[in-house]
Amino acid sequence: MFRETYRNVERVLRACTGEEDVGLAGGGDHADLASTVAFKLAKKRRLAPRQIAAELAERLRARPELGDIVVEAKGPYVNFHFGETYLREGVRRALSPGYGDLPPRSERVVLEHTSANPNGPLHVGHIRNTVIGDSLARAFRKAGYPLEVQYYLNDMGRQIAIVSWGFDHLGIGRHTGEKEDHYVARVYVAANRAIEENPEITEQIDRLMQRVERGDRETVQRFRTAVAMCTEGIKKTLAALNAHHDRFVWESDFIRIGDVDRVLDRVRRLPQAHEDDTLWVDLSEFGFEKKKYILRRSDGTSVYSTRDLAYHTWKARNCDWMIDVLGADHKLIGAQLIATLQLLGERPPEIVYFEFVSLPEGSMSTRAGKFVSADELIGEVTAKAFDEVTARRPELPEAERAAIARSVAIAAIRYDIVKISPEKSTVFDWREALDFERQSGPYIQYAHARACSILEKAGAFQETFEYRTEHEVALAKHLARFPAVIEQVVQELRPHLLAAYARELADLFNTFYHYDPVLQSAGVTRTSRLTLVRAVQNTLKEALETLGIDALRSM
């Protein structure tokens, strides 16, 4: 409802002023929408802004398209106050199943996220990628796009060679019950330590990488076994986080099917390409300081960038819009990738960067074994959530409390991550991770559960739409914005906007809940409030699910 109303007001303002940019924005406390176009017109017409605003308001009031929207000139501002039609229609729409879904689109989107190297478990830095990526994926589906989510599996990097070497030479056994990815990390850390003590091992690692590049069956098989094992563990963590990938793309496949050779042939023909013992591209015309962007080593093997180039040309063939979610450490190589794709005449991806998550003692390192794993985080938060549920709902059977605790824990973790703007670097903090109070996922889940509880107690009722109190009105107006938020998240690739929206909706509902009794009221007030509660419940459910959080009916 907000989107349509905004466009309507904008259209009428343009018609009345002849200006393309009518300075229309949210009016804060003053209005539902406000225009600052009078400032711009003041200059052109050499009149006082307040006089122009007053005249413009007068003309706007004569326009039938605005219906019951009240126009008011307040100083230089032209304010718009939405009427009853907006409230009724806004709430009515918010009742429909799948509220917030936008009309189907035809552009196929491929979104890549997480793609952590399979040399250990996901840690609290990786899952910032997961949570941003999976929330975006859900928003894209809600916005009507056909979408495939991919995990690019690095199965032939140096790290994997190190893991494979470790398995073959260190004889490290798997502890009983040890998760696959944690086991692989233990081998990886030990192998790195061995290399530090005996640098000659590096030559063996190099040989392994050359064999894999040549397609040596046995070495490839060993790499694959290690990667597959680690990936099993990673998939379990992703599943626990409610994050889903449609496809795992193996990096080495691009060597195997010849795409890497083909892309290297094309690179070689570029005027910016140079061949000595290596093959490199001169990207200085794009303003890169470092001249050589190497795509083939002197020993003839490809580098990560080469395979990434092949991966992206393959992706581009299968979709209309590519989105990669990457850590800020990839900014330079991401820009180099895009530049090279442009030289090749290929469509580049759009890249969503997020800044680093560090520990209070410094940055994380899988190699040094210095990280907080996502599994450990989930475990601790789930344990805390179980205690909380048990304290509040001792009467519930243990299995039910455990199920609620799992949902609450994932809500807390995902929300904590998604609510922060991606460009902000953060320091992982156990105290914050274990906080289920305001501005948290559980807080929003709780608002939803309360709404469910009211509706359950109410039984059947006739939907009516009479809204008078400030809390009813504020809530109804906020409900009407939801589809606009989904649209904005997809346009700007910023899922934290949805996190803020959901929290505000919960805030408004909690205040309403406190001041305006629902079940104890009577007549049309009661049914209208029940209708509002139903709309809030439905919208909270849609918003939570788009954030990958379970909309619990009881907690």
Next chain:
RNA sequence: GGGUCUGUGGCUUAGCCAGGAUAGAGCGCCGGGCUUCUAACCCGGAUGUCGGGGGUUCGAAUCCCUCCAGGCCCGCCA
């Protein structure tokens, strides 16, 4: 050194790209509210040179320049 992101009350943070009306929250602190629809809640209070300085503008947290501080990057690693 170069590039890039960040700097908003004690702490965490929204707003910045598309400049507008008293900078919006949470935690913590102080004070209040559960025989009343689930208190994972609500209400009130104190707390801000929007990192510093310059500029553009009728108007700057928001745009430009500069300086300061911190993160990340600058491999024939991935």
